Amino acid sequence: xxxxxxxxxxxxxxxxxxxxxxxxxxxxxxxxxxxxxxxxxxxxxxxxxxxxxxxxxxxxxxxxxxxxxxxxxxxxxxxxxxxxxxxxxxxxxxxxxxxxxxxxxxxxxxxxxxxx
Amino acid sequence: xxxxxxxxxxxxxxxxxxxxxxxxxxxxxxxxxxxxxxxxxxxxxxxxxxxxxxxxxxxxxxxxxxxxxxxxxxxxxxxxxxxxxxxxxxxxxxxxxxxxxxxxxxxxxxx
Numbered sequence: 306x307x308x309x310x311x312x313x314x315x316x317x318x319x320x321x322x323x324x325x326x327x328x329x330x331x332x333x334x335x336x337x338x339x340x341x342x343x344x345x346x347x348x349x350x351x352x353x354x355x356x357x358x359x360x361x362x363x364x365x366x367x368x369x370x371x372x373x374x375x376x377x378x379x380x381x382x383x384x385x386x387x388x389x390x391x392x393x394x395x396x397x398x399x400x401x402x403x404x405x406x407x408x409x410x411x412x413x414x415x416x417x418x419x420x421x
Numbered sequence: 422x423x424x425x426x427x428x429x430x431x432x433x434x435x436x437x438x439x440x441x442x443x444x445x446x447x448x449x450x451x452x453x454x455x456x457x458x459x460x461x462x463x464x465x466x467x468x469x470x471x472x473x474x475x476x477x478x479x480x481x482x483x484x485x486x487x488x489x490x491x492x493x494x495x496x497x498x499x500x501x502x503x504x505x506x507x508x509x510x511x512x513x514x515x516x517x518x519x520x521x522x523x524x525x526x527x528x529x530x531x532x
Contacts, residue, residue, distance in 0.1 A: 337519065346526065347526065348425075348511055348513075348524055348525050348526055349521070350523075351520055351522075354519075397519070408466065408479070409454060409466065409513075411464040414463050
């Protein structure tokens with residue numbers, strides 16, 4: 306699995322958009338970009354994932370650069386409940402031929418603090 | 422509802438003892454994972470299993486052991502060889518599209 310690099314921390318005012326960057330310069334062609342977040346002492350929560358096109362769901366938007374070497378998670382209107390550690394990981398889907406599952410290595414993530 | 426169940430939520434271990442953390446999933450997922458998290462740190466991979474009767478070491482496997490006798494179960498044993506076992510342990514499984522489902526975690530404290 307490709308390695309990811311994220312800033313250790315970010316601040317965002319409530320109601321504003323939070324833009325969390327992630328670098329994954331060694332990403333392979335079949336690897337997806339996944340975003341998860343973890344609120345203290347809980348299991349991480351899935352947010353969104355994408356391959357090369359931009360994606361949007363009810364929680365967030367994911368912007369992937371054309372060369373796929375970096376991406377940005379956007380929380381359009383951050384609230385205090387969005388304060389958490391956000392993890393960006395890249396991995397390939399399980400191979401239906403070999404049955405091989407990805408190693409799924411997490412980095413240290415970005416601690417997002419949303420303030421009033 | 423489908424999901425991952427970890428037990429116990431809190432566990433205390435005396436030095437020199439082995440303890441086993443349970444992880445059960447009813448999602449019919451083939452791949453399962455164990456992570457360790459220390460306060461203020463990210464998740465580090467201990468072991469993962471791609472299929473029944475198969476598992477691989479992660480980045481910090483020393484002092485831990487696992488088994489995968491059933492698809493639904495992936496227990497983690499923290500052995501006495503693990504010198505600093507106090508941590509938060511997370512079990513996970515993945516769908517074929519690699520969406521990760523996590524359990525609620527287990528806190529292990531050495532007393």
